[in-house]
Amino acid sequence: MAARKFRKVMAANRGEIAIRIFRACTELGISTVAIYSEEDKLSLHRYKADEAYFVGKGKSPIDAYLGIDELIALALKADVDAIHPGYGFLAENAEFAEKCEAAGIVFIGPTAEMQRALGDKVAGRKAAVAAGVQVVPGTEEPIAKEEEALKFAKEFGYPIIIKASAGGGGRGMRVARNKKELLEGLVAASSEAKASFGNAAVFLERYIENPKHIEVQVLGDNHGNLVHFFDRDCSVQRRHQKVVEFAPALCLTQTQREELCTAALKIAGQVKYRNAGTVEFLVDQEGNHYFIEMNPRIQVEHTVTEMITGRNLVQSQILVAAGHKLSDPEINIPSQSAIDMRGYAIQCRITTEDPANNFAPDFGTLTTYRSAAGAGIRLDAGNAFTGAKITPHYDSLLVKVSSWGLTFKDAAHIMNRALQEFRVRGVKTNIGFLENVVTHPVFIKGNCDTSFIEKHPELLQ
Numbered sequence: 001m002a003a004r005k006f007r008k009v010m011a012a013n014r015g016e017i018a019i020r021i022f023r024a025c026t027e028l029g030i031s032t033v034a035i036y037s038e039e040d041k042l043s044l045h046r047y048k049a050d051e052a053y054f055v056g057k058g059k060s061p062i063d064a065y066l067g068i069d070e071l072i073a074l075a076l077k078a079d080v081d082a083i084h085p086g087y088g089f090l091a092e093n094a095e096f097a098e099k100c101e102a103a104g105i106v107f108i109g110p111t112a113e114m115q116r117a118l119g120d121k122v123a124g125r126k127a128a129v130a131a132g133v134q135v136v137p138g139t140e141e142p143i144a145k146e147e148e149a150l151k152f153a154k155e156f157g158y159p160i161i162i163k164a165s166a167g168g169g170g171r172g173m174r175v176a177r178n179k180k181e182l183l184e185g186l187v188a189a190s191s192e193a194k195a196s197f198g199n200a201a202v203f204l205e206r207y208i209e210n211p212k213h214i215e216v217q218v219l220g221d222n223h224g225n226l227v228h229f230f231d232r233d234c235s236v237q238r239r240h241q242k243v244v245e246f247a248p249a250l251c252l253t254q255t256q257r258e259e260l261c262t263a264a265l266k267i268a269g270q271v272k273y274r275n276a277g278t279v280e281f282l283v284d285q286e287g288n289h290y291f292i293e294m295n296p297r298i299q300v301e302h303t304v305t306e307m308i309t310g311r312n313l314v315q316s317q318i319l320v321a322a323g324h325k326l327s328d329p330e331i332n333i334p335s336q337s338a339i340d341m342r343g344y345a346i347q348c349r350i351t352t353e354d355p356a357n358n359f360a361p362d363f364g365t366l367t368t369y370r371s372a373a374g375a376g377i378r379l380d381a382g383n384a385f386t387g388a389k390i391t392p393h394y395d396s397l398l399v400k401v402s403s404w405g406l407t408f409k410d411a412a413h414i415m416n417r418a419l420q421e422f423r424v425r426g427v428k429t430n431i432g433f434l435e436n437v438v439t440h441p442v443f444i445k446g447n448c449d450t451s452f453i454e455k456h457p458e459l460l461q
């Protein structure tokens with residue numbers, strides 16, 4: 001079937017990713033539709049689209065963006081051809097993908113079946129095993145009885161990580177170093193999983209000490225073609241949540257890079273994946289890699305991959321969803337070798353959080369907002385301008401700063417300079433903390449593992 005041309009696309013999201021989607025659409029000559037909640041009626045994403053509609057009357061600020069039937073009815077009324085879900089909210093909701101398609105609206109992402117085959121960590125592990133890719137030793141199924149957990153502990157020993165099947169954002173995870181912690185952790189992780197994801201299922205994995213988190217960006221068209229866009233290092237984490245990401249990883253040899261990218265394509269191929277996705281691995285101190293999960297969506301840190309490859313991933317998502325082959329001139333990826341990389345890119349997530357107070361979210365009005373500019377910097381901001389009201393209702397991401405340099409050191413220096421240029425007053429931010437990270441000698445060597453922030457309390461000063 002020939003590719004079609006979308007006339008109008010809706011972003012079923014808010015903040016920076018909604019604006020990112022509108023920019024991609026406008027560059028492709030596609031009209032844009034925003035949705036906004038009561039709490040977001042003055043938010044920037046509303047004004048960055050060609051049309052904007054209020055949604056979620058009487059609903060909570062989060063639920064306003066989760067009304068599947070309301071959003072689809074609105075999309076039909078506004079005559080949109082396709083919906084881009086961004087990340088979070090409905091991005092990994094198979095029912096939403098299904099209902100969009102049933103209503104004749106293209107869902108810009110993988111099919112509901114692919115989401116089901118990957119969205120759940122236990123299912124994702126099975127897909128990896130079927131593809132012949134090494135996973136972290138773990139239980140094949142969620143834990144139904146204490147005895148199963150104890151049996152696993154006996155076989156593999158401690159430490160063990162308890163993870164929610166439906167988990168995300170670092171929630172629902174517990175590390176257990178002995179039997180007592182394992183049994184208590186099972187109960188705690190399970191109830192946290194139930195509260196956060198509506199699904200209490202938890203499973204076990206061997207806990208790898210001080211690994212690196214390396215992930216591979218993939219993209220597939222609707223015709224069975226798949227490519228990767230190399231790797232990102234997302235090891236700088238706080239409580240298992242990414243804080244600074246960069247591409248490409250410095251710790252991989254050429255052979256390791258090829259192995260990881262090949263493994264990522266195998267897993268994506270196993271589920272006949274389409275659209276953008278990320279295959280995540282842990283790399284241990286000996287350099288062995290283990291699959292942990294595949295995220296069937298665009299990710300926050302996609303900007304660094306765009307900067308090193310010169311490719312526009314969000315536009316590619318839209319074009320493949322419209323039926324274009326990767327090799328079509330619009331996307332222009334006739335083969336894997338058409339994708340190359342140059343230099344290094346780093347992304348910092350500036351958040352409205354107070355590092356001195358355990359990163360508690362801060363709220364209020366931005367009395368001053370002056371952002372960085374100049375060579376080598378890209379900004380993806382949400383509701384960031386002087387006078388903007390930062391509310392407690394949504395996540396605390398204010399602006400993503402991405403830097404590019406020919407060497408990693410250049411990229412780090414540009415990032416530090418950019419962070420110093422920011423003036424944000426009225427609401428506390430983590431800018432000082434980020435400056436400490438990107439100037440730290442371990443970071444400059446590209447050698448942080450996931451315990452870096454925990455091991456360096458001086459970063460908080």
Ligand code: ADP
Nearest residue numbers: 136167168169170171205206207208213240450
């Ligand atoms: P989420 O979906 O909540 O982000 P992930 O499975 O992607 O969870 O893991 C997030 C982070 O948690 C990893 O980057 C790593 O720091 C840590 N982690 C996850 N699994 C393990 C493991 N088996 N051993 C050590 N650390 C782990």
